[in-house]
Amino acid sequence: xxxxxxxxxxxxxxxxxxxFSADDAPLAILGPSGSGxxxxxxxxxxxxxxxxxxIVLGDRVLLDTERRVRVPxxxxxxxMLFQHYxxxxxxxxxxxxxxxxxxxxxxxxxxxxxxxxERAHARELAERYPRQLSGGEQQxxxxxxxxxxxxxxxxxxxxxxALDTHLRSQMEAQLHETFRVYRGPALLxxxxxxxxxxxxxxxxxxxxxxxxxxxPREEVFRHPPSVEVARLTGCKNFSRALAISGDTIEASDWxxxxxxxxAFSRPPxxxxxxxxxxxxxxxxxxxxxxxxxxxxxxxxxSETPFRITLYLRLHKPADESGSYDLQAEVxxxxxxxxxxxxxxxxxxxxxDSLFLMPE
Amino acid sequence: MSVPTATDWSPLWISLExxxxxxxxxxVAGLAAAAWRERRSGPAMAFxxxxxxxxxxxxxTVVGFFxxxxxxxxxxxGKLLLKMGTTVVFSWPATVIxxxxxxxxxxxxxxxxxxxxxxxxxxxxxxxxxxxEWRVFHEIALPLAWxxxxxxxxxxxxxxxxxxxxxxxxxxxxxxRTATIPIAIYFAVEADDMRSAVAWCAADVAISLALLSGLYxxxxxxxxxxxxxx
Numbered sequence: 001x002x003x004x005x006x007x008x009x010x011x012x013x014x015x016x017x018x019x020f021s022a023d024d025a026p027l028a029i030l031g032p033s034g035s036g037x038x039x040x041x042x043x044x045x046x047x048x049x050x051x052x053x054x055i056v057l058g059d060r061v062l063l064d065t066e067r068r069v070r071v072p073x074x075x076x077x078x079x080m081l082f083q084h085y086x087x088x089x090x091x092x093x094x095x096x097x098x099x100x101x102x103x104x105x106x107x108x109x110x111x112x113x114x115x116x117x118e119r120a121h122a123r124e125l126a127e128r129y130p131r132q133l134s135g136g137e138q139q140x141x142x143x144x145x146x147x148x149x150x151x152x153x154x155x156x157x158x159x160x161x162a163l164d165t166h167l168r169s170q171m172e173a174q175l176h177e178t179f180r181v182y183r184g185p186a187l188l189x190x191x192x193x194x195x196x197x198x199x200x201x202x203x204x205x206x207x208x209x210x211x212x213x214x215x216p217r218e219e220v221f222r223h224p225p226s227v228e229v230a231r232l233t234g235c236k237n238f239s240r241a242l243a244i245s246g247d248t249i250e251a252s253d254w255x256x257x258x259x260x261x262x263a264f265s266r267p268p269x270x271x272x273x274x275x276x277x278x279x280x281x282x283x284x285x286x287x288x289x290x291x292x293x294x295x296x297x298x299x300x301x302s303e304t305p306f307r308i309t310l311y312l313r314l315h316k317p318a319d320e321s322g323s324y325d326l327q328a329e330v331x332x333x334x335x336x337x338x339x340x341x342x343x344x345x346x347x348x349x350x351x352d353s354l355f356l357m358p359e
Numbered sequence: 360m361s362v363p364t365a366t367d368w369s370p371l372w373i374s375l376e377x378x379x380x381x382x383x384x385x386x387v388a389g390l391a392a393a394a395w396r397e398r399r400s401g402p403a404m405a406f407x408x409x410x411x412x413x414x415x416x417x418x419x420t421v422v423g424f425f426x427x428x429x430x431x432x433x434x435x436x437g438k439l440l441l442k443m444g445t446t447v448v449f450s451w452p453a454t455v456i457x458x459x460x461x462x463x464x465x466x467x468x469x470x471x472x473x474x475x476x477x478x479x480x481x482x483x484x485x486x487x488x489x490x491x492e493w494r495v496f497h498e499i500a501l502p503l504a505w506x507x508x509x510x511x512x513x514x515x516x517x518x519x520x521x522x523x524x525x526x527x528x529x530x531x532x533x534x535x536r537t538a539t540i541p542i543a544i545y546f547a548v549e550a551d552d553m554r555s556a557v558a559w560c561a562a563d564v565a566i567s568l569a570l571l572s573g574l575y576x577x578x579x580x581x582x583x584x585x586x587x588x589x
Contacts, residue, residue: 047483073486086484090502090586099498100488129586149488 003185007053016209022185028196029189031206037189041155045080046073079151083158085142087130094126100149120144136167154186226359236327241271259291261351268356277353278328281346295344299324369535370543378519381458389466415464423528453530458519466515473507513574
C-alpha cells in the first residue's frame with residue numbers, strides 16, 4: 001500500500017509545504033524541533049486541516065481540497081502514536097486497547113485485546129491504569145491501542161523521546177519488531193538522527209516546513225544536498241567552495257585547495273567533512289607534500305568515554321579568540337599515539353571523505 | 360394575598376422541586392452549550408459568551424422583565440404557548456424557567472473551564488482509533504471533566520435555590536404554587552411575620568451551607584479518583 005502526501009499549511013512562522021510518498025517500508029522524518037514534523041503527521045491523521053493538498057492512502061482519497069474531500073480522522077484508518085502516548089487516564093490498559101474495537105462482540109473484543117497485549121509484552125498490565133505505568137509500558141500500550149484497529153498507515157511522533165536512555169534501546173528493538181511485522185506505510189518522526197538511521201532505510205529531512213532531502217539513508221548521509229541537511233545529519237565541518245578544475249576546489253573558509261573525487265554536475269557551493277572522517281598524518285616534522293594534508297593547531301578538546309573531539313585551527317597557531325576551523329573526532333587509542341607530538345599536527349582531509357554540496 | 364405561615368411547608372417543597380428541575384435543565388443546556396462552544400473560536404463566539412453570561416451580571420429583575428416580555432401574552436413564546444392552549448406566566452413552570460435562566464451562566468462557565476482542561480490529545484487519539492464525536496464527548500471528555508461539571512451543577516442548584524427577582528417578576532407570589540422560600544421570606548417580612556421570616560432564612564442558610572460544604576468535601580477531602588492514584 002502506498003501513501004501519497006502533498007500538503008500546504010500555513011503555520012505561525014513558516015508554511016508547511018511538502019510532497020512525498022511512502023510505501024510499505026518505514027520512512028523516518030528527521031528535522032529539528034519546530035520544523036513542522038508533528039504538524040505533518042497531524043495533517044495526515046486528519047487532526048489538522050491543511051490549507052491545500054491531497055492525501056491518498058492505497059486507493060482511498062483521504063484529502064483533496066480541490067474536490068472538497070476531507071475524510072474525518074475517525075474514518076481514515078491511520079494509526080497515530082502520540083509523543084506522550086495520550087492514554088485515557090480513566091480507563092484501564094485493557095479498556096484503552098479495546099476502545100477502538102467497539103464494533104466487535106464482547107468475546108471477540110476480549111480475545112483481541114488479550115492477543116494485542118500479549119504481543120506488546122503487556123499482558124500483566126491489563127487491569128492497571130495509565131498513571132501506574134512506566135514510560136516504556138505506556139508506550140507499549142499506546143502502540144497496541146493504535147494497532148488494535150488495524151490501521152492502514154502508522155504515524156509515530158517522537159516515540160522514544162519521552163523515555164530514559166536505558167529504556168530507549170529496548171523500545172527501539174520493539175519498534176523494529178513492529179515495523180518488521182507491520183504491513184503498510186509507517187512514518188516515524190524524530191529529531192535524533194541515529195534513531196532515524198537505525199529504524200528506517202529511507203529518510204525525509206524536513207526543514208522549516210520543506211522537504212530538504214528525501215531518499216535512501218546512505219544517500220542522504222553520504223551526499224547531503226545542502227549544508228542544512230548535512231548539519232541535520234550530524235556533519236560538523238563546512239566551508240564555502242569554489243571549483244578550480246575538474247577535481248580541485250578552493251575551500252575559502254579553510255584557506256586551502258582540496259582535491260576531490262566526487263564529480264560535480266552543478267558547481268559546488270560548499271564542501272563538508274564529517275568529524276570522524278578527519279584523519280591525522282602521524283609522521284611528525286617536515287612540510288607535508290601529500291594532497292589534502294595541512295598543518296593544524298589544537299584549540300581545545302572535549303572528551304567522551306571512548307572518543308575525543310579536537311577543535312583545530314588550520315595554518316595558524318590557536319589564539320585567544322578560541323576560533324577553530326575543524327572539529328575532528330578520534331578514538332582515544334589513536335589520540336594517545338599523537339597527543340604528545342609537537343604542534344603543528346597534520347590533518348588529512350581525504351578526498352574519499354569530502355563531499356560537495358550544490359547549496 | 361395570604362402569607363404562608365411557619366407551619367405551611369409548601370415553600371420548601373416548591374423551592375426544592377423548582378431548583379432540582381431547573382438544575383437538570385441547566386445541566387443539560389449548559390453542558391451542551393459549553394461543548395458546542397468548546398469546538399469553535401472567533402469574534403462571534405465572544406458575543407455568544409457574552410449572551411450566555413448576561414444573566415449572571417444583570418439584575419434578576421431585568422432578567423425577569425425580559426422573560427415576561429418573552430413569555431407574556433404578546434411575547435413570541437407566550438403567543439406560541441397560547442396557541443398550544445397553555446401559559447406559563449404566574450405558574451409553577453415559570454419558577455423553573457426563571458431559576459434555570461439565572462443559574463445557567465454558572466453551569467456554562469464551570470463546564471467550559473472543565474472541558475477546556477481536558478487534554479486535547481486524548482480526544483484526538485480517540486478520533487484516530489475510530490471514535491465518533493459522541494463517543495469522544497461522553498466517554499473521554501465528559502468523564503475527565505466530571506469533577507468540574509459536578510461542581511457547576513451544585514453551584515447552579517444553590518443559585519437556583521436562592522433565586523428571587525426573576526421568579527417574582529415571572530411567577531409572582533402564589534402560595535402553594537409559585538411561592539419559593541426567598542419569596543416567602545420577602546412577603547413574610549412585608550407582612551411583619553418575623554417568626555416565619557427567620558425560620559425560612561435559617562432553612563435557606565442550612566440548605567445552601569450543606570450544599571457548598573458538600574461540594575468542597577467532595578472536591579478536596581475525597582482525594583483523587585481511583586484512576587488518578589498511582
